[in-house]
Amino acid sequence: MSLTRLLDKAATGGRLTFEEGVRLYERADLHELGSAAHARRMQLFPSGVVTYVVDTTINYTNICNVHCTFCAFFRPEKHKEGYTMSHDQVLARVKHAADLGATQIMIQGGVNPELRLGWFERLFSRVRGEFPGVDIHSLSVSEVIGLAQVECLPTREILARLKDAGMKSLPGAGAEILVERVRKRISARKVKPDRWLGVMREAQLLGMPTTATMMFGSIETPEERIEHMQVLRELQDETGGFTAFIPWYYVPWRTPLRGKEASGLEYLRVLAISRLYLDNFPHLQASWLTPGLKMGQLALFYGCDDMGGTIIEERVVHDAGSTNEATRKQLEEIVAGAGFTPVVRDTYWNLRDGAALAS
Numbered sequence: 001m002s003l004t005r006l007l008d009k010a011a012t013g014g015r016l017t018f019e020e021g022v023r024l025y026e027r028a029d030l031h032e033l034g035s036a037a038h039a040r041r042m043q044l045f046p047s048g049v050v051t052y053v054v055d056t057t058i059n060y061t062n063i064c065n066v067h068c069t070f071c072a073f074f075r076p077e078k079h080k081e082g083y084t085m086s087h088d089q090v091l092a093r094v095k096h097a098a099d100l101g102a103t104q105i106m107i108q109g110g111v112n113p114e115l116r117l118g119w120f121e122r123l124f125s126r127v128r129g130e131f132p133g134v135d136i137h138s139l140s141v142s143e144v145i146g147l148a149q150v151e152c153l154p155t156r157e158i159l160a161r162l163k164d165a166g167m168k169s170l171p172g173a174g175a176e177i178l179v180e181r182v183r184k185r186i187s188a189r190k191v192k193p194d195r196w197l198g199v200m201r202e203a204q205l206l207g208m209p210t211t212a213t214m215m216f217g218s219i220e221t222p223e224e225r226i227e228h229m230q231v232l233r234e235l236q237d238e239t240g241g242f243t244a245f246i247p248w249y250y251v252p253w254r255t256p257l258r259g260k261e262a263s264g265l266e267y268l269r270v271l272a273i274s275r276l277y278l279d280n281f282p283h284l285q286a287s288w289l290t291p292g293l294k295m296g297q298l299a300l301f302y303g304c305d306d307m308g309g310t311i312i313e314e315r316v317v318h319d320a321g322s323t324n325e326a327t328r329k330q331l332e333e334i335v336a337g338a339g340f341t342p343v344v345r346d347t348y349w350n351l352r353d354g355a356a357l358a359s
């Protein structure tokens with residue numbers, strides 16, 4: 001099939017095979033690829049609404065026993081720069097975010113073996129009790145598995161207890177590239193791809209919505225990026241539990257792995273193929289935190305329908321060398337400047353003031 005016919009097929013929601021995905025990703029003209037992705041996005045959400053959530057990320061500890069080579073944030077146990085916030089310190093940050101209108105918090109950190117399940121249950125119960133209007137979209141598969149190891153309990157039970165304590169949904173952090181060859185090089189102590197997918201499946205079957213991420217631009221090949229999308233697409237076919245896909249690129253500047261930062265053109269190419277290949281994912285997020293708000297604006301023409309969050313406070317990506325930040329006003333200006341209508345959503349994509357995506 002010619003590239004033009006392949007683009008037409010993908011733009012109208014036709015499912016791409018692995019080989020077709022790789023071919024389009026590697027060989028299609030960037031603007032034609034973007035145009036197909038944008039056409040597909042507008043078919044799915046013709047109202048021209050672009051959503052965002054008012055949220056914050058609270059990195060409660062930087063102590064971690066996983067030691068990923070792409071990470072500049074973590075400190076090993078006993079390191080003098082290691083920190084763990086108290087519950088009161090976390091609650092103070094939640095209050096600050098809630099006062100600014102946040103409806104979602106991401107409490108995420110390293111895999112700190114000193115912290116037991118009860119520590120998180122008490123924290124989440126307090127957040128839920130004191131800030132009932134704030135959804136706890138928190139932790140990651142790595143932290144859930146770390147807790148299962150410390151407590152000698154199955155991950156499903158850890159998730160069920162965290163859910164009972166108030167954790168509403170599980171972010172897709174820690175996926176990086178779900179290909180064993182890549183994980184061995186950049187995060188050898190992290191779980192294998194099947195295990196990451198297995199914990200996601202458990203969360204989804206417990207009724208917790210989840211997202212999926214892809215950190216690209218470290219050592220993976222183009223085929224491995226599509227392989228990552230393929231395993232996510234298969235799980236989504238099975239469960240329908242992913243709300244959004246969030247590709248973001250690796251920031252190398254202060255990491256042990258080093259390397260180069262992906263270009264803006266590469267970022268747009270990844271977004272466009274994500275929209276076309278992940279035909280069963282409803283939302284594609286412009287992860288403006290690494291490429292910046294202006295690239296985030298351009299992303300709205302390459303398949304994205306969501307600007308992510310305001311991210312009032314965040315350390316992991318900033319520690320790797322990213323300096324981007326945004327206020328709510330800036331996000332809205334960026335969206336409106338591109339000709340779309342900015343609308344606030346919550347963690348479950350309920351839109352403010354009865355706005356609609358479909359008409």
Ligand code: SF4
Pocket residue numbers: 064065066067068071072073074109110111142187
């Ligand atoms: S990316 Fe996460 S799991 Fe890996 S070293 Fe950093 S904090 Fe730890």
